[in-house]
Amino acid sequence: MKTQIFIAALFFSGFAFAQEKKTDSIKTQKIEEVVMKKQVFKKQSDRFVYDVAASPVTKGNTTFDLLRQTPLLSTTDDKTLKIAGKNNALIFINGRKSNMDVESLAQFLKNTPAENIQKIEVITVPGSEFQVESSDGIINIVLKKKMSDGLNGNMRMSNSQNKYNGTSASFSANYRKDKLGISANLYGGENIQAQHYILRNGNSSSSNESTGNIDDPNQYIGGYVNFDYQLTEKSNLGLSWNTNANKSYNSTVNLFNTIRSLDPKTNQYNINYTNSRNNEDARSYNNSLNLNYELKTDSLGSKLNVNAAYLNYKRFQFTDNKTYFADAFGNDLSLGQTIIQNLPQKINNFSGMVDYIKKFKNDFTLSIGGNFNKTKTDNDTKNDTYRENPAPPLEAEENNPNHFIYDENIYGFYLTAEKKFSDKFSGKIGTRYEITNSLGTSDNAAPEYRKIERDYNNLLPYVSLNYAINDKNNISYAFSSRMRRPSFWELNPVRNILTEDNYTQNNPFVKASSSYNQELTYMFKNSYFLILNHSLLKDVITQVPLQRDILKDRRDAEGNIVIDPLTNLPIKDAHKQLRYIRTNFGDKQEMSAMLGMQKTFFNQYLTTNFNIGVQRNVNNGSLSVDPTSGDVFPTYENKISSTSILIQTNNTIRLDKKKTWFLGINYFFVDKQQIELGMLKNLSSLDVSLKKNWNDWTFALNLTDVLRTNIVEIEDYQANGNYNYVRNDQFRRGGTFSITYNFGNQKVKKVRDIEGASDAIKSRTR
Template sequence: MKTINFPFFAFLVYFLGVSNLAATPKEVALVSGKISDQKGEPVPYANVALVDLGGALVDGAVSDENGVFKIESTKTAKVKLAVSSIGYQSFSSEAFDLSPGLIKDFGTVSISDEMTGLDEVTVKASRPEIIIEPDKTIINVEGTVMAEGSNALDVVGRSPGIYVDQEGNINLNGRSGATVMINDRPTYMSSTDLANFLRSMPAENIKSIEVINNPSSRFDAEGSAGVINIQLKKNNVDGVFGNIQVGGQYNGQFAPNAGMTLNLKKGKLSTNGTLNYNEYAVYNDLEINRNFTVEEGISNFNQDSRITSRYKTPSFNGSANYEINKNQNLGLNVQASSSTDTNNNSSLTVVTNPGQDFNNFIESTNESEGKRNRLFTNLHYDAKLDTLGSKISADVDFTIMDNESTSLLDNSYWSGNDDPSASYTDKILTLNDMYYTIFTAKVDFTKALKGGKTFETGLKGSWVESDNDLDLSRAVNEGPFEQDPNSNRFIYNENVLAGYASLKGSFNEKLSYQAGLRGEYSDIVGNSVTLNQVNKQNYFNLFPSFFVQHKVSDKYQIVYNANRRITRPNYRLLNPFVYYIDPLTSEQGNPNLKPQYSSNFEMNHVVNGAYQFTIGYSVTEDAFMQVFVQDQEERTTTTYTDNFDQTRNANFRAIVPVEIKKWWSTSNMLQVNYNQFQTQIGEDLLDVEQVSYMVRTQQNFTLPKGFKMEVMAMYLGPQIWGQGMIQGFGWVDAGVTKSVMKDKLSISVNGTDLFRTQLIRASIEFADIDTSFRQYRSNQGVRFTLKYNFAKGESFRVKSDSGSSEERNRLD
């Protein structure tokens, strides 16, 4: 094993030293921003207040002559930001947690001229409102330009530290394995299904995205790269709200989409329903060049493929919440989707063998279709035990997934010398049925303690069963189909019981902390019915987490966090199946795949509540990685997922938003990663390391006549991934939005990969493998969206009474 010696540790020692040299005043929360009118002019001397959920004043300030406000508070409460000024419509934000150490920048808040009807009021922010908390970064999407004409996958991919690749896989801080949640609940979907589901969800329905690089013990330990939590909008005011939108995308093929969202709140009952239909069409041009070393020399296989796919996904997301009383709520959430896909993979392979003056040819067509049905239900209850934040909640989830697919691989072989004995055909028919049931139940308890401390604890159980039936059959030279020995039925059961406890408080006036411990017991049984092979695993693990927030000054804070995480194998990967992609390539499962464990550390420097400079380090044991193996005799390639002995990642991330002009703002990100992979593959040792980087800039423009434009450019430097090396590439996206009819109707046009530069080139040169890839997925395209907003309800009013003073005094 190589000894790692790089500047990360020097930076760590330096920043730790600097952070302890500064004297720090009493810790406060800092809430800031700028108030402007619809023309972008500052609104001076506006009343800006933090009010609790009962409407009582917590703290406040008045904006200065430039519309800028800053509120410093030592209090802890669930609050909203309320803005009022004579001649303008009042503004109220979504609720957020106020506590010492919080730095929250609202950016520019635009308020409208005084109006009489709520259905005529729209508040838009010129850039996403970013909240930096000790354990997460929150990007508020609601009302921002980035939500116009986009889907959920687009918005997730533009969030700090996140990259979504061409296949829809989500990477966080240069690492795969991030857990994606919706409204604090896991999605329980494969990466492909999740990508299609997020593509079908309009960004207009999203309130915020929480990026949690190192989750606390309250979260499942699953997901070595962290957690991305998508919070959907909720209706907090009596009335009816919603939108209707239609659109489409063209990238050589046209794919339509449409959706409707309806929110209704009447008294104690609030409901939300979203119905969407989304089509996603894509083609993939792939060239693979493989060299096989044989006794006579080098045998070359040059394969050109075009893969066309179309996904159709109708989906529904509905919720209902009943306020039993002012302290108790009962809720129900239902998600349903039914996705169908059709695929055609056509390829021609030219084979050049040493000592031959002619070529051999393989023509292949793989036609497949699939259907994926998913139903998720959640019943939840929560109760506030006092007005200081003590609460209890309970959730019960049940998920059913029913997937089926059919594929027919048709291969033709012939020789360039017209030898009839070298000409033949074969076919492989694959039928694959997968059925999953997932049941989870959990309870969480939070107690506010004396001295501003908070104690959290909870229990959770999950029970998973999957049944995967893979039926393979072959036919040669138009003969009958016969059963293939690689057919297999695989039944998988996974039971996980977990408990956690955490404590949040302050060491002193300048240092606050959150420490937690989570324990998880896993009982797993994988049963290959066909092979009569049963694999059992059971293990107990502890997952500590620790956060320290150091407020150096009002404009500078440092957050340290560390934790341990686990990623369990995907159910499908444990199935000892064999799936034929084409006559030269197959994929197989690995029943011996073990969970991967990662230990993570991160230090985040926050300046002026907006600029972030982060360094992190992680070590992953038994890391999942795709492995390629060649059969020199058969001249075929097999890929499977295996455990690498150890991977190491060190990263530096800088996020720098800049307001250049009132009409021009920009957000910029630089991420540098050091990756090392080490493992034994067969008789060969893989030990590689590399520094890679990612640069992204996003430019937002407010133009005359109500137009708004966004331009995003991104570049990924060369990077290693397992045995392979991926060359650098970049692309540019742009979009324009125009609102009319008093902001009720918006028209959005977005262009992706404008210069057709999102070209992937990769190679594997390891052991006896000599393979290169060249791939372009149909990323260049144009998307348009028409959206109509409607709203009818009651105006926001601030109450003046307070009911928490007695309990606050008892805790002091």
């Protein structure tokens, strides 16, 4: 709460800057009216450009809100963004990859004002100069650049109500004086991420069902400080520091489990009930420092960029997983088992990057560069199991510590050549060569698993062609090959326990996967577009559900072992064990066709972007052995194809002539489709917003998932009789009320944003 109070104080102190001249306001309004008549969405070479600088949609919104309304972009989980036809989208700012994990990045985007954005670039097939992985696309946020000295900033406070209430606040400021520019941002908040689960798995002879809630309270604070100094007319020196901290104490899992097993003697089901009551305390820290030097070498725009960076990431996680014997009504009877886990993760990364762009007078550009990343992760895991019945032992019955250290060195080199042959035709060709050396060591594993060494080289070509048939028609083609390295947390061989018989298992043997992507785009009048995409992914990195029967002692309602009177031995029942194994799982093809429109109607009273498309997934994966232990399971197979429809529409309606009232109506629908875990049922969401602009203030009310249809359901049926079902409700229906205030000289030039040398590594942290 202290964070919000502090930011609130900054918020109200901004009144000192409120005395802007009315003439400046009138000029600004006139400029906006002129700019709005420009082409807001267009195709340029290798990217789509959405010009939002003068759009009233930006005012009072967050960057995340604006991205959700950008053509081709969507989100189904209110956390990550996707480009149509792509698995994932990476966020860049002025060509610099963001430096935060998924949770921190979502908070950053939701607390950064959209008023600072000049345009959004959607790069569906990134070139060789970008350090991206797999079939990822890029969302590049280009900030405004203004010319005069002075100070300006934004302040925002919001309150959200879903299942629980959450608050957030942010303060950002930009200052420029002569050769020095300083940019700073501070944000913080608290919320409880709530989820409700229904989990079912098994077959006709044994099955598990778990239902209940997960509540994850979070308190976070973060921000950045950027310094940019102009050494000479041709050179700049920049220093940036980014930080984020998150605390999640007393995160709880409460699941009621029903375990059924068929008794072959009586042909009747024996039913046992347990409760999984888990408590977790976690905190994480993410800090990065980047030093940049830029030198302009000629008047054509040629320049040299040099970066050096350091990244430090720490996460400390302590979990207490308890299993209670229960009755049919869910009441605890006795404590059966306790598993205590200590799961720390530390990541240190040193990086360097050099890029040189040479421009020639004949519209020819040559780019060459290289990078080096040295990363060390340290995971000193403790895992102790205590069984309380029939008698508590003095020491843990199972003690499984594991100290896993992972060292990785990556060397990358790229070369691209871009040529504008005429006003109509241009092309770009390039290649990237990457060398990866890694070593993983574990001090408490089987001998064959104690040392895992990998060395591989990859040549990754790229080509794009763009042809403007005339001023209304444009066609382009692009091809690229990429690889995806596993995230550092995926390599740490630990179990994350949900219930006694249901857990996820990370895997140090996961190897890099490859992808080959091609795309054909046609655009008409910079308003209508057709995109055809094909991706081939080999050795897909994913999570595979393996389940098998294991024998356990039968327990009575009090948790006591049931003894067979004839043999005087414990009676054994078959229990279904479910492991979600992180591993490489065969190949996959994704094909899509997307038809879209971005246009204004009725004298700009209605602005709409609409996408409709079809996507086909072709899966080809099979797994029967847990690669981390060698345990054999009935084969899990996914060789199913599916075809699905995708619809997205975002609409902004201006309600008055003065452009002060706006109504937003957004909707998306994703048809059911086959993914690695099974058949993902359809998802949809209707969102409504109302916004009022009043001088430098903006008041906004956003309602999300009004119809409560954005709930994840996955079901899978195997030929061997096993089935698996997951229903995950994250209570996305809710509302957010926000107040935004802009202060200061709005002509301040933004600090030069710098691409960090370690940015390619940061996305692989948790």
